[in-house]
Amino acid sequence: MPAETLSLIAQFAGSLAAILLLVWLARWLGLGPEKRLLTEAEVAEAARDAHDGFEPAAIAIDSDGRGALARGEDGRIMLLRPHGSHVASRILGPASSAKMSPAGDSEGLVVDCGERSFGAVTLQLRDAHAWADAINAL
The missing domain is CATH 1.20.5 (Single alpha-helices involved in coiled-coils or other helix-helix interfaces)
Structure with a gap:
């Protein structure tokens, strides 16, 4: 050669x-690749891992797996979203807010945990109105 x-x-x-x-x-x-939250079991595990003692009683998952909400047995609500190959989460409080997405996206929910560094998360949920009411009542 x-x-x-x-x-x-x-x-x-x-x-x-x-x-x-x-x-x-x-x-x-x-x-x-970015982690997705696709099942209630994945969301429940991520919520338990994120906050010791948090036990999810109700879970709502974004239709694309780009985020989720979990209501604990104690009434606290946690917002979870993928962050790279991990999951970032925040317990929502009085500074948090939720509003329905602009017209044309009737089931879209924009959740702001009140922390600029976390940012607002838009979720496509089946029961978005009920979650918005619960978050805004905190």
Whole structure:
């Protein structure tokens, strides 16, 4: 084989090895696709993990898995949303608010926990009006 061909093969093999190393490193660091909350069991586990002693009694999950609400047995309401490969959550309080999305999105609910750093979360829920009433009553 000519030296030029061997050089190209070596360059290709080195590039492939570097790519595989980066893929392994990303997995090892826990990086990857955004987590989705798709089942009540996943939401309940995330809520329990986030706040010790929180036991979900009612759960509402966004239709795309981009967030959820959980009402605890003690009446507290928790907002959960994916944050990278993890789940971020906040217990809602008096500074929290909920409003229905603008016209055309009749079941969309915008929940603001009152913390700028967390941001507002828009959820598509079947029972959005009931959750909005409960959040605004806090």
